Amino acid sequence: MENQNEIDNEVFLLSDHVHALDKGFELFRLSYRQNNWEEADRVANHILSLAERMYENKKKWGELVIPLNQMLKRPLIFYFGYGFLAKSIVFQKHGLFDLAREYIAKYADLGWYENATEEDIEEIERFKGFAKANGYAVDLLSGKKELLKEYIDYIHEYDEETLPGLITIFEAANLNEWNIDEYYYSSIPEQLDTFSELEDLGNRVYYxxxxxxxxxxxLNQRRYDVAIKYILDYMQIAVTMDLYREFITTIGMFENVRNLATTEQQIRYQNILQEVHHEKSISSYIYADDIS
Structure with a gap:
């Protein structure tokens, strides 16, 4: 398996015509997939620093920098929004919710961008939508259960928010020790089969x-048979997608309930493990006591 330095080199050695901001965008997505938040923070800072330099040059020199900007795949304002969003995600993953909110506020209001084109304005509005969704996420993760129904209504209104929204809901439940079985039983069984059929990489990562x-x-609700099924389903897919950081936390989950697995499940587990050679402790989101 590639180590992280090899992954970094792979991204930054893209062909010369790919702009550094677009390389940064792809590298952050890779860091997100790998749960490598130290690298993700470094990349987010790089994106914001470079976007700021380009913006100042554009204000100073105007049309002289248009050929350089044309190398970008997206409008320059996008990279400001994405950089702020990336920083908010890093702080969110570290549990620093107040700092995450500060950066959400930054990409919720990008109206300071001068001489905005119609395309720029579309991006500004798009990031306002992202800010609303991610504001809900941070509030839920920080323990505001009273917003759960409102958030559920929100993600049902916007199809593109459903899958990441479900991740947020159950991450918040795990982090805050909530029992949300009523929602779990009414929503997950009917949606999971649909999600399993999604083929693009972004949705596979979410799935x-x-x-x-x-x-x-x-596991937290002590439904060990169900948990084992999800663990093995996860491992079967994750091993093909380089999701090794989460993969190892999932090994920890399985080992904690291994004695409860069927012979068939044990065999499936051993077959999956033949493909990886890593170790990591159990996810911090598991709050159940040690299971004997």
């Missing part, structure tokens, strides 16, 4: 992250 949270949730 396996949801499986990870569902495994944790069912």
């Amino acid at each position: 396996v992250k949801l499986l990870n949270q569902l495994a944790a949730y069912n």
Whole structure:
């Protein structure tokens, strides 16, 4: 398996015509997939620093920098929004919710961008939508259970928010020790089969992250047979997607309930483990006591 330095080199050695901001965008997505938050923070800082330099040059020199900007795949304002969003995600993953909110506020209001084109304005409005969704997420993760129904209504209104929204809901439940069985039983069984059929990489990453949270949730509710199924489903997919950081936390989940697994499940587990050679402690989101 590639180590992280090899992954970094792979991204930054993209062909010369790919702009550094677009390389940074792809590298952050890779760091997100790997749960490598130290690297993700470094990349987010790089994106914001470079976008700021380009913006100042654009204000100073105007049309002289247009050829450089044309190398970008997206409008320059996008990279400001994405950089702020990336920083908010890093702080969110570290449990620093107040700092996450500060950066959410930054990409909720990008109206300071001068001489905005119609395309720029579309991006500004798009990031306002992201800010609303991620504001809900941070509030739930920080323990505001009273917003759960409102958030559920929100993600049902916007199809693109459903899968990441479910991850947030169960991550919040695991982090705050909530029992949300009523929602679990009414929503997950009917939606999970649909999610399993999604083929693009972004949705596959979301799908396996949801499986990870569902495994944790069912362990916390002491439904070990269900949890084991989610653990093995997750591992079967994650091993093909380089999701090794979460993969190892999931090994920890399985080992904690290994004596409860069927012979068939034990064999499946051993077959999956033949493909990896890593160790990591159990996810901090598992709050159940040690299971004997």
